[in-house]
Amino acid sequence: DRCSTTTSPSPVKASFGRAAGLLEDLSSQRTKRLVYEWTAGSELTGYGAARRSSRVLADERARQVVEVPEESLLLPPPDLVASRRVSPRFAGQLSPLGEGSKKLPQALIIGVKKGGTRALLEFLRVHPDIRAVGAEPHFFDRNYDNGLEWYRELMPKTLEGQITMEKTPSYFVTREAPARISAMSRDTKLIVVVRDPVTRAISDYTQTLSKKPDIPSFESLTFKNRTTGLIDTSWSAIQIGIYAKHLDNWLQYFPMDQILFVSGERLISDPAGELGRVQDFLGLKRIITDKHFYFNQTKGFPCLKKAEGSSKPHCLGKTKGRTHPNIDPEVVQRLRDFYRPFNMKFYQMTGRFFGWDD
Numbered sequence: 001d002r003c004s005t006t007t008s009p010s011p012v013k014a015s016f017g018r019a020a021g022l023l024e025d026l027s028s029q030r031t032k033r034l035v036y037e038w039t040a041g042s043e044l045t046g047y048g049a050a051r052r053s054s055r056v057l058a059d060e061r062a063r064q065v066v067e068v069p070e071e072s073l074l075l076p077p078p079d080l081v082a083s084r085r086v087s088p089r090f091a092g093q094l095s096p097l098g099e100g101s102k103k104l105p106q107a108l109i110i111g112v113k114k115g116g117t118r119a120l121l122e123f124l125r126v127h128p129d130i131r132a133v134g135a136e137p138h139f140f141d142r143n144y145d146n147g148l149e150w151y152r153e154l155m156p157k158t159l160e161g162q163i164t165m166e167k168t169p170s171y172f173v174t175r176e177a178p179a180r181i182s183a184m185s186r187d188t189k190l191i192v193v194v195r196d197p198v199t200r201a202i203s204d205y206t207q208t209l210s211k212k213p214d215i216p217s218f219e220s221l222t223f224k225n226r227t228t229g230l231i232d233t234s235w236s237a238i239q240i241g242i243y244a245k246h247l248d249n250w251l252q253y254f255p256m257d258q259i260l261f262v263s264g265e266r267l268i269s270d271p272a273g274e275l276g277r278v279q280d281f282l283g284l285k286r287i288i289t290d291k292h293f294y295f296n297q298t299k300g301f302p303c304l305k306k307a308e309g310s311s312k313p314h315c316l317g318k319t320k321g322r323t324h325p326n327i328d329p330e331v332v333q334r335l336r337d338f339y340r341p342f343n344m345k346f347y348q349m350t351g352r353f354f355g356w357d358d
């Protein structure tokens with residue numbers, strides 16, 4: 001099993017020996033090749049619409065991409081929620097007759113920021129036994145004072161056996177979040193999408209840059225002192241990637257087998273494979289399979305052949321899959337050296353080798 005969910009910590013060397021050969025293809029260059037192979041593979045196997053897949057068709061699909069504007073993912077103000085005038089868009093999908101009841105989530109995507117959390121949630125929503133909030137509620141960090149009833153009211157209605165979910169990537173780095181989630185329910189299942197911390201930091205910076213074009217360069221924000229090479233670990237773009245440290249905090253409240261780690265890289269190179277693991281973890285039938293995805297050449301990412309509640313192909317919006325600025329390779333290398341010991345610790349803790357360190 002390439003994506004072993006072994007929970008007992010294994011010695012780092014052993015993890016390497018066992019997994020290095022299997023997962024070495026996660027290095028960035030090889031990921032590109034994998035993505036290509038995966039695309040070619042889907043065209044060869046030719047299921048559904050992909051049977052006719054060609055460059056022309058891919059371009060046609062690219063034009064049909066359904067963009068989800070970011071504003072529509074913003075939460076409504078609390079008074080709107082209280083008076084129940086929340087549009088179904090915010091409250092998630094209603095069941096056909098509007099029956100069911102709003103329940104607190106049984107599973108959460110808690111992080112990491114820029115890891116691929118939106119992609120995972122959008123893919124999971126295809127499952128008939130999953131209902132999810134579209135917006136990020138930020139309940140366990142910013143909105144905790146609104147109370148659990150406010151939170152529950154945001155949730156879509158679900159029927160018996162359906163799982164309610166939401167995603168807020170900042171939970172993973174919020175000190176109080178584990179205790180608060182545990183107080184809601186000790187049985188909450190937690191999912192963390194992790195990505196190479198260096199690319200994650202650059203992705204985070206790229207997002208900030210898109211909103212504030214005047215900020216200093218990535219290189220200058222990285223260092224406290226460029227001459228001594230001292231890294232500014234207080235910069236959130238760097239801090240968030242120290243996964244082992246944040247995970248420690250969660251393990252004070254949740255056992256390891258209640259947390260699933262999804263590889264952000266594999267979510268791109270093999271979405272169906274990662275979705276298979278997630279469905280198993282949630283105790284659901286594996287309904288989302290490779291038949292649900294196609295690789296959109298223009299977007300450069302896997303997309304859904306049919307979005308939830310629609311018959312149209314669906315890629316994530318323009319804010320997902322941004323072009324990153326070129327970063328000084330020396331700075332990238334310095335960051336790789338900085339993260340290496342934390343990554344080793346993280347592989348050891350999770351029992352999974354993510355292949356971020358060459």
Ligand SMILES: Nc1ncnc2c1ncn2[C@@H]1O[C@H](COP(=O)(O)OS(=O)(=O)O)[C@@H](OP(=O)(O)O)[C@H]1O
Nearest residue numbers: 113114115116117118119203301302316320321322
């Ligand atoms: N299928 C698909 N389509 C588009 N983008 C995808 C997909 N799968 C993963 N990704 C990666 O998701 C990155 C954004 O991560 P998040 O959704 O977690 O970001 S956020 O924290 O909610 O802002 C985003 O990061 P950037 O490439 O840096 O923009 C993508 O690389």
